[in-house]
Amino acid sequence: MSAATTLPFRRDQRVNLSTAEVLIACGDAEGLEILAQMFAGFGVHTPRRATTVSESMVVAGERELSLMVVDCTLNDGEGIEFIRWLRRCGTPNAWAPAILITGHTTPSQIGRARNAGASFIVRKPVPPLVMMQRIVWLLNDQRAFVTSAGYCGPDRRVRALGPPVGEKGRRHDDLSVEVGAATTPNLDQSQIDALFQPKAIAR
C-alpha cells in the first residue's frame, strides 16, 4: 500500500501553527535542533526549547501551550516524569496534547508513557511526515480526559468499544451493550426525506 493512501490528510489542507505555543524538549542538542527546525518548517514561529525536566516545567508554568513534544531522554530525567507532572500541575496546560518521542523503546516504557498521560508515543526516527500525521490526528482528537487517583490524562481507550462486558461504564455517555426496545415509532420514508430537505432559516 502506498503511503499516499494512508495519509489522514490532504496535502492541500491548511494548518496555521504560526501562533501555536509549542514546547520542544530533548536532552540531545542535535535531536532538539532537528525537532525545532521541523516545527519551524511547519510554521511555528517560536518553539520553546528545553533540555531538562526542570526547564520544561518552567516553560509550562510561564505560558499556555498548544502542544508539547517531549523526548523520553532529558538531561536531568525522563520525559515521562515531566508528562506525569504536567497532567497534575493544575493549570490549563495539564490538558494540552503531549507527544512523547522515544528512541530505543521497550514495551514497559510504552506502558509507563501511556500511564503517565502521553497523548501519543512516537518512535524515532520521526520524519516530518510522521510528525504531521500525529498533529493532524491530535487536531481531530475527541478523547475525553480522565482524572483519578491512579491516572490523569487523555482517555486511554482510543477506540470506542464501550465498557467491558458485564460492567457499567464510568463515562456518562457510555452506552450499554444491551440494545433496548425502541421507545419511539420508526420514521416512515416521508419523515426521513423531510430531514434532508433544505429549509428556510429565519434571520
Add this chain to the structure above:
Amino acid sequence: MSQAKVFHVENRLAKVARQPGGKSIGEALKAAEQRVEALRERCEASLIDKAEALFITARGDRGDGAILTLDAVYDQANAIYGVAGTYGYAALADAACSLCDVVHGFRGGEAVNWSAVDVHVDGIRLLATGRSAGAESVLEGLKRVRARFVPTGED
C-alpha cells in the same frame, strides 16, 4: 476508592491550527524536510563526537558507580540512534539500538558484561566515521553478541 472524573476539554491545538492563514500541509512538510536536511552536515559531524564521548563514558566507573555509567551509555547510544536514524545511517542506528538493548538488560540487574558493551562501542565508533565498508560484518558480530544477552521478546 475515589471516583474517576471524565470530562471533555477544549482542543486548543485545533482552535489555533484552524485559524485562517497558515500554509498547506504539503508546503509545511516541504519546508520542514528542507530545514531538517539543512542540519545534515552538523548532525553527521556530531555523530563522530557522540561516538567518541560514548567511548569515554563507557570507560568510566565500572565498580560501585557502574549503574551511572550504564545510564549514561544508554542515553548517549539513544542519542546516536535518533540522529543516525534521521539521516539514514541504518547500520549505525542498528548498532546503537543493539547497545541500548544490551545495556537495558544490564540495568535491570543482570551481571554486567563489559566486553559486550565495549565491542558495541567500538563498532559504533567505526560506523560513525561513515565508512560503509565492513558495516554488515560489524552488525552481524553485534547481532550475535546481542543475542547472547537479550533473549527474543525480552523487555
